[in-house]
Amino acid sequence: xxxxxxxxxxxxxxxxxRLKLAPDEVERFTGQLQQVLKYVAQLDxxxxxxxxxxxxxxxxTNVLRADEPAPGLSREAxxxxxxxxxxxxxxxxxxxxxx
Amino acid sequence: MNATxxxxxxxxxxxxxxxxxxxxxxxxxxxxxxxxxxxPVCLGLPGALPVLNEEAFRLSLRxxxxxxxRIAPFxxxxxxxxxxxxxxxxxxxxxxxxxxxxxxxxxxxxxxEGDVPRRLRIRRAHLEEDAGKNLHDESGRGGDSRVxxxxxxTPLLEIVTEPDLGSAADARAFLEDLRLLLTDLEVSDCNxxxxxxxxxxxxxxxxxxxxxxxxxxxxxxxxxLNTFSGVEAAIEHELAxxxxxxxxxxxxxGDPGAEKETRGWSAERNETFAQRGKEEASDYRYFxxxxxxxxxxxxxxxxxxxxxxxxPPGARRRRFAGEHQLSEYDARVIVSQGRQFADYFEAVxxxxxxxxxxxxxxxxxxxxxxxxxxxxxxxxPLTSDVLGGLLARVAQGGITVKSAREIFGELxxxxxxxxxxxxxGADVDVxxxxxxxAIERIIAExxxxxxxxxxxxxxxxxxxxxxxPRAVEDFRAGKQxxxxxxxxxxxxxxxxxxxxxxxxxxxxxxx
Numbered sequence: 001x002x003x004x005x006x007x008x009x010x011x012x013x014x015x016x017x018r019l020k021l022a023p024d025e026v027e028r029f030t031g032q033l034q035q036v037l038k039y040v041a042q043l044d045x046x047x048x049x050x051x052x053x054x055x056x057x058x059x060x061t062n063v064l065r066a067d068e069p070a071p072g073l074s075r076e077a078x079x080x081x082x083x084x085x086x087x088x089x090x091x092x093x094x095x096x097x098x099x
Numbered sequence: 100m101n102a103t104x105x106x107x108x109x110x111x112x113x114x115x116x117x118x119x120x121x122x123x124x125x126x127x128x129x130x131x132x133x134x135x136x137x138x139p140v141c142l143g144l145p146g147a148l149p150v151l152n153e154e155a156f157r158l159s160l161r162x163x164x165x166x167x168x169r170i171a172p173f174x175x176x177x178x179x180x181x182x183x184x185x186x187x188x189x190x191x192x193x194x195x196x197x198x199x200x201x202x203x204x205x206x207x208x209x210x211x212e213g214d215v216p217r218r219l220r221i222r223r224a225h226l227e228e229d230a231g232k233n234l235h236d237e238s239g240r241g242g243d244s245r246v247x248x249x250x251x252x253t254p255l256l257e258i259v260t261e262p263d264l265g266s267a268a269d270a271r272a273f274l275e276d277l278r279l280l281l282t283d284l285e286v287s288d289c290n291x292x293x294x295x296x297x298x299x300x301x302x303x304x305x306x307x308x309x310x311x312x313x314x315x316x317x318x319x320x321x322x323x324l325n326t327f328s329g330v331e332a333a334i335e336h337e338l339a340x341x342x343x344x345x346x347x348x349x350x351x352x353g354d355p356g357a358e359k360e361t362r363g364w365s366a367e368r369n370e371t372f373a374q375r376g377k378e379e380a381s382d383y384r385y386f387x388x389x390x391x392x393x394x395x396x397x398x399x400x401x402x403x404x405x406x407x408x409x410x411p412p413g414a415r416r417r418r419f420a421g422e423h424q425l426s427e428y429d430a431r432v433i434v435s436q437g438r439q440f441a442d443y444f445e446a447v448x449x450x451x452x453x454x455x456x457x458x459x460x461x462x463x464x465x466x467x468x469x470x471x472x473x474x475x476x477x478x479x480p481l482t483s484d485v486l487g488g489l490l491a492r493v494a495q496g497g498i499t500v501k502s503a504r505e506i507f508g509e510l511x512x513x514x515x516x517x518x519x520x521x522x523x524g525a526d527v528d529v530x531x532x533x534x535x536x537a538i539e540r541i542i543a544e545x546x547x548x549x550x551x552x553x554x555x556x557x558x559x560x561x562x563x564x565x566x567x568p569r570a571v572e573d574f575r576a577g578k579q580x581x582x583x584x585x586x587x588x589x590x591x592x593x594x595x596x597x598x599x600x601x602x603x604x605x606x607x608x609x610x
Contacts (some may be wrong), residue, residue: 016382030486055175055197055393065393067154070123071136079134081144085256088133089245091244092184093231 005034100346101307103314106270106300107262108330110277112287113156113229113295120228121149121192121251122393126253127141128293130232133247140481141228141252141348143188149390153253156394158286159199162256163224165280165408168203170401176391177184177472179383184246185273193257195385198225199394204435205276206413207269210427212419217471219273220261229253250294256286262301267334271327274298279412283438290605291325298324302337303404316341316351318359334366337371409438423454432462440476443483450487453494460490464507472515480532481507481515489538499597502547508539555606557591560604563588574609581608 005028014021014029021029027034075088114128122140129136139147160170194552202222209216214415231251236242258277278296281287289296303318319337324330326456343352362371368400410418412434419430419441433444440461465486469479489506492498498506510533517527540549551558563585573581582605589601 003224012382016180016384024287055173055387055389057389058392060392061173061395062149064153064156065123065396067118067152068123068598069118070502072122072124073135073142075134076271078137078142084243086245089234089247090134090184091243092233092246093243094241095244097233 005030005037100342102338102342104267104303104334105303105305106267106334107597108260108264108270108273109299109301110258110260111229111272111297112162112258112281112314114155114254114256114291115285116152116154116158116254118152120152120155120226120254121252122147124252127249128208128251128290128295130247133245133249134378136249137251141187142248142460144558146579149192151351151391152254156199157404158284158550159226160258160404161395161408162201162258162286163200163285163406164401165284165411166203166205166221166224166258168200168224170200170219170396171197173197173393174199175393176388178388179227179385181383183230183233184244185233185248185251187248188233189231192388192606194225194538195387196487197233198223199395200224200394205273205411207272207276210430211417217263217265217269217393219263219269222259222261224256224258227255227257229255236448264554267331270334271331273572274327278411279435279437280526283312283412285410291327292568294325296325300324300330300334300337302334304338304341304343304345306342306415306457308365314345314349316345317350317352319371320359321364322361322374324364326366329364330365332366332369333371336364336369337362340371347410351358352388358585368541387417399526415441423448423458425458429462430456432466433458434601436466436476441480447487447490450484451490451494453490455461456490456493456500460486460507462501464504466510473606482532485510485532485534485538489534490544493564496549496551498542498547498549498595502542502545502595505545506538506541506547512539533606542595549591550593550595551597551600552593556589556596556601556604559589559596560585560601560608562592564608565607570607 003018010026010030010033014026027081051059079085079087082090114120114126119141122138124136124138140149162567172192175197176192179188179193179195180190182189195547201221203221203224203331205221207217207219208214225342229250229252231248232243232577234247236244260273264273272298278289281289282294287295291297296481300321301318301485302321303316306314306316318342320339321333324333329346350356361374363374364371372418416427416430416434419425419433423430423445426431434441443465444457444461447461448454451457465476465479465481468474469476486507489503493503495499514533517531521527566588567585570581570584574585582602585605586598586601589605590596590598
């Protein structure tokens, strides 16, 4: 980790994750996340120059499915967990973008 | 001020699979029944496990190879993370640093006299999933947005070019050929109204300044262009806007505050407009998707697909112009109708031995009939063998072109009549297509065979002359058109006589 974990960086990560943090939370999480990164940084001790980057933790490749339809969910079931719907669509607060 | 446009495209193509890329939900455009084609995988419900659709990968390989790309022996999947209501998981499964293909090249132009062909490099093509669709409240009262997730998880091929395009017209030409190629390869229907083919354009301009230096304007990405004319018009407009802006502000690429800008395109107002910059848009925090296994591709499989690729449209047009001596226009019309149509033309040309005549018939008569009847070339009742056989008779001097057109029309009319009779319940075989026998019959019935029997012509001519003393007199007095009456009489007597030959004989006789 070359980038130091600052309160500004915590705020930025929170914003990207759409989390609203109070100032005391930013302070607390900065400390906690610094601890986490410090712990993980122990791995830096390992010389990995000749190790190929790992693309996947399992040694599996080419897990494929045939292009055949499988049963899905009814609309009712698909919308069941949504906070708000009109019975046909998921409803979300107005998106003020593009136009 | 001398301006050199710098244009690159990002094209998104929905693939023609039966099911979505990572689940078995139908891959079908169905906006009238929102949220009826979903499952835990494409809704991003906890615990769902995506599995790659092998057909989506195969179609992608085929396309990348046709674009001259190299296929990576090892490719993996990454999560591109951002929040938007049409993206239920909070990330899009895409490919970041190990796309399945890269470094292709296609050729543009060079088909008209003096036009030097241009190379367009393809940076990469990668596979990803499409998002759902947001529908905004259009009333202006700030109502809720609605989300339809039928499209979420549709296999999407993203093709990224290098910024090698030097004009809006070339960008359009590339896209038009790309659409032909994709439909010829049967990897996409490229239905632009339904969003199967969508394009973003990256545009800026290098300017030669009066002081001898150069300046490059800031890059603008124009989003969501979904018609060919829109692509061309948006780029044209944007180039002019950037030059005007530079003259006003002097701002260059790389200046502070002149980062890449995103703009939209309004066809109604014929202008691009600033879009609210996505906050920290580039911060997608990609990382490998642990749910999906990497994919390896064997060289033998690449070779196998490569072998079965069809000829790209540009190469085919150039070959038609060379091998078949077609005009640039004819080659363009024929190839633009798609692979099956061009195959049909080639078969007719081979069968009749006269490519120019074959081109005339397919671009005029065949196209007209297909359009009028709403048929595709595969449903056209005259097979390439039959039309080829008909035109071979013209090439060999057996019938005139005019007769060939008459027979062509007659064969189609007879076929239509049979089809109609069958619809009315008559017991006729509509599967039986017009063939050689029908051509022979019409030629015999109507006496369309060109008669080269000079004896018969001489006799008929002698009789006609004897029968038309008045016409002969007029003709000898210098009235050229009087010959017509005599020729007509001969033609009536000897059906299929070549009027040109009759005229020659007549002139000799009366000379």
